[in-house]
Amino acid sequence: MPTPSPARVHDCTVVANEPIARDVFALRISAPALVSALEPGQFVNIAVPGNAMSLLRIPLSYAAADAEAGTIDIWYAVVGEGTERLSRMQPGDSTTVLGPGGHGWTIPEGCRRALLVAGGIGVPPVLCLARELAQKGIPYTVCIGAATADTLVGEHEFEEAGSPVISIATDDGSAGYHGFVTDAAEQVLELEGDTFDYVATCGPEPMMAKVAAAAVHAGVFCEASVERMMSCGFGACATCAVETTGGMKGACMCGPVFDAKEVVW
Numbered sequence: 001m002p003t004p005s006p007a008r009v010h011d012c013t014v015v016a017n018e019p020i021a022r023d024v025f026a027l028r029i030s031a032p033a034l035v036s037a038l039e040p041g042q043f044v045n046i047a048v049p050g051n052a053m054s055l056l057r058i059p060l061s062y063a064a065a066d067a068e069a070g071t072i073d074i075w076y077a078v079v080g081e082g083t084e085r086l087s088r089m090q091p092g093d094s095t096t097v098l099g100p101g102g103h104g105w106t107i108p109e110g111c112r113r114a115l116l117v118a119g120g121i122g123v124p125p126v127l128c129l130a131r132e133l134a135q136k137g138i139p140y141t142v143c144i145g146a147a148t149a150d151t152l153v154g155e156h157e158f159e160e161a162g163s164p165v166i167s168i169a170t171d172d173g174s175a176g177y178h179g180f181v182t183d184a185a186e187q188v189l190e191l192e193g194d195t196f197d198y199v200a201t202c203g204p205e206p207m208m209a210k211v212a213a214a215a216v217h218a219g220v221f222c223e224a225s226v227e228r229m230m231s232c233g234f235g236a237c238a239t240c241a242v243e244t245t246g247g248m249k250g251a252c253m254c255g256p257v258f259d260a261k262e263v264v265w
């Protein structure tokens with residue numbers, strides 16, 4: 001019998017919904033009962049009103065949760081009809097959110113130092129982890145990649161969370177290093193791999209595959225937050241299958257965070 005999902009439907013209200021980069025919005029929702037149940041790396045599934053033909057919720061990671069205020073911060077890219085509709089929600093609008101979804105990051109016991117590698121809109125769950133690491137007093141190093149400078153998010157927030165971003169890379173060279181963020185991550189692991197006990201990554205799949213390979217090469221435990229299309233978000237539909245060395249596993253229940261060595265990239 002599979003473990004039942006802890007996800008429940010919660011009422012929520014939009015507190016803010018503003019653009020923070022090109023086609024990227026920061027959404028703050030108030031959902032006090034859900035905040036205390038969330039762990040870094042988990043996701044929520046939000047219903048977006050306005051299209052009677054679209055019954056599916058949108059799975060989204062979260063960047064921050066404030067237990068005192070009862071709010072959850074989500075950063076999302078507008079990529080299609082659902083996220084476009086979400087971008088039109090206004091403060092005061094109400095909807096429902098299903099969560100918490102899946103399981104999050106597993107910071108290894110006794111971790112001395114972590115390397116965080118985030119690409120594009122993969123930043124939010126990694127930022128959430130950064131705050132957790134800072135709270136635990138574990139130093140970490142961050143590499144962020146984006147297609148262009150105007151889609152880059154998270155630099156200031158990582159710094160606020162407690163660690164300077166050591167490397168920014170953009171595909172077109174409009175900010176930081178001209179090239180892929182994986183170059184920086186590979187170099188850090190090559191030179192200082194033995195000082196890390198943990199690598200965590202979220203972003204485009206080829207990026208995560210390269211980070212995972214570099215971590216394996218350096219002998220460092222690595223986790224990756226994997227995105228899949230999700231219809232239900234709680235283990236009932238099998239749309240979210242991820243190929244792993246242990247067979248097909250659902251990203252909504254067995255992930256979205258996986259041991260990177262388990263994923264067949």
Ligand SMILES: Cc1cc2nc3c(=O)[nH]c(=O)nc-3n(C[C@H](O)[C@H](O)[C@H](O)COP(=O)(O)OP(=O)(O)OC[C@H]3O[C@@H](n4cnc5c(N)ncnc54)[C@H](O)[C@@H]3O)c2cc1C
Nearest residue numbers: 043059060061075076077079080081082083121228229256
């Ligand atoms: C666990 C999880 C966490 C996520 N966290 C974030 C986040 O923090 N911020 C963010 O911007 N996005 C995140 N996503 C992706 C987000 O769910 C999709 O971008 C969104 O569902 C697209 O909906 P749409 O109706 O606008 O696009 P659609 O019109 O449905 O599709 C537009 C494009 O997006 C692709 N797409 C649709 N759904 C997904 C999906 N679930 N995963 C990957 N690609 C998809 C489609 O293949 C298509 O190319 C996450 C996805 C998962 C599974």
Ligand code: FES
Nearest residue numbers: 233237238240252
């Ligand atoms: S989304 Fe339905 S089983 Fe994962």
